[in-house]
Amino acid sequence: MSSLNEITHIDNIKLSEDGKKVIIIDQTKLPNITEYLTLESDKDLYDAILELKVRGAPAIGICAGYGIYILAQQIKAETYDDFYRKFAGYKNYLNSSRPTAVNLSWALNRMEGVVTANKEKSIGDILYLLGEECRAIHEEDIKMCKAISEYGLSLVKDGDGIFTHCNAGPLATSRYGTALGPLFLGKERGLSFKVFADETRPLLQGARLTSYELEKAGIDVTLICDNMASIVMKNGWIKVCFMGCDRIAANGDAANKIGTSGVAILAKYYGIPFYVFGPTSTIDLNCKTGEDIKIELRDPKEIKEKFYKDPMALKEVKCYNPAFDVTDHNLITGIVTEKGICCPPFEASIKALFLKDSRIV
């Protein structure tokens, strides 16, 4: 297997052979250590998501699907009502691990839908159907990533300089990834890109994961600090920005890793197209605008202490540590989904997307 294939077929999330455990790569240990974790309990799953051992909106959805499936198998219940009550308890617990990425609740709601749609069936049958459903979520994600990558590839040409933030590659999804998908697909087809990945403080997903994936796949990548986006754009090195997303509102406002909105403003200033990549499952029509998207606030220790030998600020200094920000739809050139690319006005183009056949061929 080529090194490119190794990355686009990385086993970041899977069910164990007996179907009773979830096995993930611990993304917090990369790039230094590739360690697989076995998740068995509700707390294992909750902590893995909270602590970003599994991260990336689509990957969280896949993990949640498998996770609620293995927990459902552990439920001891004689009646459907008892089963459902316990299932809903697990669902709400997992769903509370991180608030911003919609894929978490999307996957859990989808799994819950299997339970409620089959209340006449035996618990054994429901468990069987849950197993089918979580595998389907994963399979669909693989197809979704491929389709997104194809659409994204239509936006660039050989030799282009591409800016990306955080990580929306194979580790965050399945196979190709979303925003990084066109780069891997292009590489397969003999195209070369010059990618600039920012490190993405405070958790360094750009340094630890994106530059790792691209370098391993033999794609030209240059790592920069987040505050160097302006100079690389000014230098004329960037043709386009490709970013992932965690939740898209009905008007096209997009929540993604903290810093995304800043890159979008710089891109606008320098006249560089700015694309957001996400499956339609990332679109939340219940959010009218970005104002409705809840932004997760995280521990100040991530800024002051994590990864360091010594603390980088006094203990008493306070921090503001939002994990995401919302990019205004006016700053977005297009939203790349598995069903096509939405262009402004987004309210209309997003609506049109949902009228399309939901199956990807």
Added chain:
Amino acid sequence: MSSLNEITHIDNIKLSEDGKKVIIIDQTKLPNITEYLTLESDKDLYDAILELKVRGAPAIGICAGYGIYILAQQIKAETYDDFYRKFAGYKNYLNSSRPTAVNLSWALNRMEGVVTANKEKSIGDILYLLGEECRAIHEEDIKMCKAISEYGLSLVKDGDGIFTHCNAGPLATSRYGTALGPLFLGKERGLSFKVFADETRPLLQGARLTSYELEKAGIDVTLICDNMASIVMKNGWIKVCFMGCDRIAANGDAANKIGTSGVAILAKYYGIPFYVFGPTSTIDLNCKTGEDIKIELRDPKEIKEKFYKDPMALKEVKCYNPAFDVTDHNLITGIVTEKGICCPPFEASIKALFLKDSRIV
């Protein structure tokens, strides 16, 4: 002495009592350790500047003045020509330590001017005059910082939210600092500000030095990552941006710590005034525009390894690590100097500045 006074009177650079050594606080050890270093040789001085043990454009100038003075005392020469040749050798060596901040060459040129203007005098007399000159550079910097702080304070009012990047406080200058000067001076006068300091990757001057100085002085400071500037501005928390600078071109383009231009673009987008603070010694009329300013490129290890327990990217991943960027004059609301605030059009207002009396009263 109050904690505010302790910070605004911090002994960051001084001559030893015998006048033969330069003593600095090692800024790379802060905030965890306050360690004083004694610099005696040309290599000590070169390395201290290169490795940012002493940093901040005005502080580099002060250190270079004292530095060339102690080296001049070490020169063994019978004739003026021999003395001057060796003096110029030291000067060129120190001047090559960092290219972007103009204050380094400004201070060294000023010291050289003392030598060449007094070639008829004895070497002993020249050494005496050099001692006077480097002390004068330091004394003038103290007055300059106070004057800049007064001008800066006129731009804000009690309760304002202020954004700053990198460190332009007491450690980078003398006493009050430049961009942080109005905050300390305002605090002395009973005003309260809410300061947002970004950490300033890769060397974390914002986290390690700015938040340290402000917290110690009892000023309300919140530390954020560089990529959080957009969200704090969007949240409506920032009334004004106060930034230092390392070299200002004749048209008002300003080189400062990497990331400054990005903050300026965000400020423009959100309609927030953006001020650059620097003494007139930072203005380099030999640079017509920012295009003429040489940008220092530094070691990739600063991005991938420095401060960390383990490397944060694969060894083979390449980095681009510019230490500065240039902020276009169109993005700057005003340049705050010790002689007043220059407003656009800068070409004219900067010229007018140099027509003023050069002494600060």
